[in-house]
Amino acid sequence: MTVFKTFLKVLNKCKFVIILYTVILLTFGAFNMTTSENSTNFVASKPDVLIINNDENVGVTKNLVEYITNNSNNVDVKNNEDAINDALFYREINYIIYIPQNYRQDILDGKNPEIEIKSTGDYQASYAEMLLSRYINIEVIYAKEIKDEDKLIEKINNTLAEQTEIEITSKLDTDSLSKATFYYNFASYSILAGAIYVICLILSSFNETKIRKRTIISSMNYKKHNRILLISNALLAIALWIFYVIISFIIVGKTMFSIQGVIYIVNSFIFTICALTIAFLIANLVNNKNAINGIVNVIALGSSFLCGAFVPVEWLPASVLKVAHILPTYWYIQTNELMKTIEKFDIESLKPVFINMGVIALFTIIFVIITNIISKRKRKIA
Amino acid sequence: MKNIIEVKNLTKEYRNLKAIDDLSFEVHEGEILGLLGPNGSGKSTTINCILSLLKFSKGSIKILGKEMKPDSYDIKKDLGVIFQEVAVFEELTVYENIDYFCGLYIKDKTTRKKYIKEAIELVGLEEFKKFYPKQLSGGLLRRLNIACGIAHKPKIIFLDEPTVAVDPQSRNSILDGIKKLRDQGATIVYTTHYMEEVEILCDRIIILDKGKVLATGTSDKLKELAKIEEKVTIEINNLQPEQIEKIKQLENVDEVNYNVGNLIITYKKGKNNLGELIEHLKKENIKYNKIYSERPTLNDVFLELTGKELRD
Numbered sequence: 001m002t003v004f005k006t007f008l009k010v011l012n013k014c015k016f017v018i019i020l021y022t023v024i025l026l027t028f029g030a031f032n033m034t035t036s037e038n039s040t041n042f043v044a045s046k047p048d049v050l051i052i053n054n055d056e057n058v059g060v061t062k063n064l065v066e067y068i069t070n071n072s073n074n075v076d077v078k079n080n081e082d083a084i085n086d087a088l089f090y091r092e093i094n095y096i097i098y099i100p101q102n103y104r105q106d107i108l109d110g111k112n113p114e115i116e117i118k119s120t121g122d123y124q125a126s127y128a129e130m131l132l133s134r135y136i137n138i139e140v141i142y143a144k145e146i147k148d149e150d151k152l153i154e155k156i157n158n159t160l161a162e163q164t165e166i167e168i169t170s171k172l173d174t175d176s177l178s179k180a181t182f183y184y185n186f187a188s189y190s191i192l193a194g195a196i197y198v199i200c201l202i203l204s205s206f207n208e209t210k211i212r213k214r215t216i217i218s219s220m221n222y223k224k225h226n227r228i229l230l231i232s233n234a235l236l237a238i239a240l241w242i243f244y245v246i247i248s249f250i251i252v253g254k255t256m257f258s259i260q261g262v263i264y265i266v267n268s269f270i271f272t273i274c275a276l277t278i279a280f281l282i283a284n285l286v287n288n289k290n291a292i293n294g295i296v297n298v299i300a301l302g303s304s305f306l307c308g309a310f311v312p313v314e315w316l317p318a319s320v321l322k323v324a325h326i327l328p329t330y331w332y333i334q335t336n337e338l339m340k341t342i343e344k345f346d347i348e349s350l351k352p353v354f355i356n357m358g359v360i361a362l363f364t365i366i367f368v369i370i371t372n373i374i375s376k377r378k379r380k381i382a
Numbered sequence: 383m384k385n386i387i388e389v390k391n392l393t394k395e396y397r398n399l400k401a402i403d404d405l406s407f408e409v410h411e412g413e414i415l416g417l418l419g420p421n422g423s424g425k426s427t428t429i430n431c432i433l434s435l436l437k438f439s440k441g442s443i444k445i446l447g448k449e450m451k452p453d454s455y456d457i458k459k460d461l462g463v464i465f466q467e468v469a470v471f472e473e474l475t476v477y478e479n480i481d482y483f484c485g486l487y488i489k490d491k492t493t494r495k496k497y498i499k500e501a502i503e504l505v506g507l508e509e510f511k512k513f514y515p516k517q518l519s520g521g522l523l524r525r526l527n528i529a530c531g532i533a534h535k536p537k538i539i540f541l542d543e544p545t546v547a548v549d550p551q552s553r554n555s556i557l558d559g560i561k562k563l564r565d566q567g568a569t570i571v572y573t574t575h576y577m578e579e580v581e582i583l584c585d586r587i588i589i590l591d592k593g594k595v596l597a598t599g600t601s602d603k604l605k606e607l608a609k610i611e612e613k614v615t616i617e618i619n620n621l622q623p624e625q626i627e628k629i630k631q632l633e634n635v636d637e638v639n640y641n642v643g644n645l646i647i648t649y650k651k652g653k654n655n656l657g658e659l660i661e662h663l664k665k666e667n668i669k670y671n672k673i674y675s676e677r678p679t680l681n682d683v684f685l686e687l688t689g690k691e692l693r694d
């Protein structure tokens with residue numbers, strides 16, 4: 001109890017830091033919420049799509065073009081590779097559909113012609129992709145049974161109209177899911193920075209050589225003393241996590257009461273435990289209170305930038321993302337990003353989520369092992 | 383007399399340096415034992431070995447009749463240690479610091495409260511209970527350091543140079559406090575390189591050098607080792623060599639040293655040496671400023687045993 005009480009007193013001395021990181025999280029979170037509300041609603045209902053039709057604009061081909069055009073902003077870009085690439089880069093368009101020659105004939109023959117696409121990879125693009133794949137799926141299925149072109153078109157259009165309801169709800173979800181993803185991505189910074197900062201400060205007080213000597217010669221079992229410190233720090237990290245989860249319910253709202261919501265929460269919990277072990281590792285390496293500030297910046301800020309906690313993942317160059325694979329934050333954010341695109345939850349679609357979580361757990365185990373090795377070596381020297 | 387601590391043939395090596403060399407001694411119940419030695423003589427290393435903070439290559443250590451090991455928590459509950467460096471939490475007040483370290487031993491809250499109060503009184507920090515370490519002067523910090531080490535009322539207390547770089551007022555308060563602890567029944571091991579301190583404080587003294595015991599005994603017993611009986615210092619200007627030669631011829635005089643206006647004469651035996659010296663100076667018409675006679679100090683003992691001064 002004595003150790004825990006003193007833990008709280010020392011914690012009380014650095015509460016300012018926790019408040020600071022929370023305020024940063026809330027400020028950016030709230031800022032994003034207000035700005036994204038207008039823009040994402042608009043874009044989500046109508047992504048910018050360019051259709052390059054190499055087939056004749058008649059029959060089923062014409063119907064496809066009309067369906068996409070009705071459900072998106074049709075953008076006019078010169079049909080020239082450079083202009084198209086520029087437009088993609090500057091996000092003037094999210095999605096390009098190349099309809100191949102003989103598309104109509106292939107469909108009518110019961111084939112499944114390949115449609116080339118180009119995409120910005122963001123969720124507006126994934127919305128366009130959803131439109132396209134839904135259309136094609138329906139078209140291919142009915143084309144096998146219905147040989148009359150007019151009847152086929154009618155059947156396709158009726159089926160699509162029935163599904164509009166679902167489309168609208170799914171569209172709304174995309175909007176608030178992107179909010180939640182942004183919030184939880186950003187929380188990775190607050191959790192990591194807060195945990196490292198506070199835990200390192202507290203442990204550097206308890207582990208200062210002089211004070212450690214006093215503790216070792218006391219009649220309190222030193223292993224027990226360390227265990228209490230470990231549990232206290234874990235409680236602190238979990239309290240921080242619970243607090244951030246509660247805020248996410250307030251900011252994101254009812255989307256949190258869904259499978260996605262549960263995954264955000266579980267994912268952030270696993271990440272918090274990982275952050276805890278990172279903090280312990282650093283606290284074991286560094287005993288200098290003045291160095292902690294710099295280390296927090298390098299590790300928390302650095303990994304947050306590299307892994308896309310602040311900027312959308314799609315904006316990062318592939319080489320950066322490749323490097324980011326060695327950071328737990330990357331796997332955490334990948335799961336959050338997946339939540340925006342997964343529509344149906346089954347073993348298959350959740351597989352990448354489980355893999356990501358498994359990787360973070362693996363990182364956690366590795367950090368624990370390294371920390372143990374280092375602290376054993378340190379005890380020998382003392 | 384009961385032996386509270388028994389150190390036998392203790393040897394501790396740092397790579398190629400023998401910090402402690404076959405050291406053996408005992409600590410008796412209820413005494414203040416002084417470990418006196420210059421910097422680097424192995425005082426801190428000895429204490430750290432006794433406390434199992436350091437592994438040692440040879441020897442055995444028994445405290446209260448039991449062998450001391452890193453997990454001897456039943457022995458540790460009776461120990462109190464004050465290290466050379468101040469070891470307190472910057473984030474806690476004076477009271478909270480004592481409460482924390484006392485709490486590592488004493489679980490019961492009411493007992494602890496009483497003990498903390500007594501510790502604060504002992505070191506005289508009543509007015510600083512709510513202060514943070516940053517707000518305390520060096521001397522007050524040392525006192526807090528001591529309070530943190532003894533609040534749980536240990537039977538055996540180790541103090542490792544608790545008065546280094548401390549103002550005279552705090553030093554006196556610390557020495558008084560240590561005597562009070564002894565009077566309350568504690569056994570104390572006190573290390574220092576200040577010979578004046580061991581003379582006024584310690585019941586028994588062990589003189590250490592290069593990790594070895596040079597001599598053991600009470601202050602008076604040790605001084606017999608100095609082989610000198612009396613030391614007279616006279617402040618004289620412009621003393622001529624032939625005058626010095628005449629003084630050397632006086633009865634009982636062992637050695638005469640003259641430099642920077644100070645004439646130091648040592649005697650190995652004899653009575654009324656000072657009186658005869660003054661008479662001689664009068665007869666020779668030598669003018670002097672001050673003249674005083676001293677009994678030998680522990681420094682002289684150390685000089686005699688090692689050929690070098692205790693102070694660096």
Ligand SMILES: Nc1ncnc2c1ncn2[C@@H]1O[C@H](COP(=O)(O)OP(=O)(O)O)[C@@H](O)[C@H]1O
Binds near residue numbers: 401
């Ligand atoms: N960690 C260490 N590594 C190597 N040598 C050390 C170490 N600690 C102390 N020593 C050496 O051991 C000797 C005794 O040191 P110490 O016990 O601190 O002396 P004291 O406390 O009497 O001043 C010194 O020569 C010192 O340089």
Ligand SMILES: [Mg+2]
Binds near residue numbers: 426
């Ligand atoms: Mg020392």
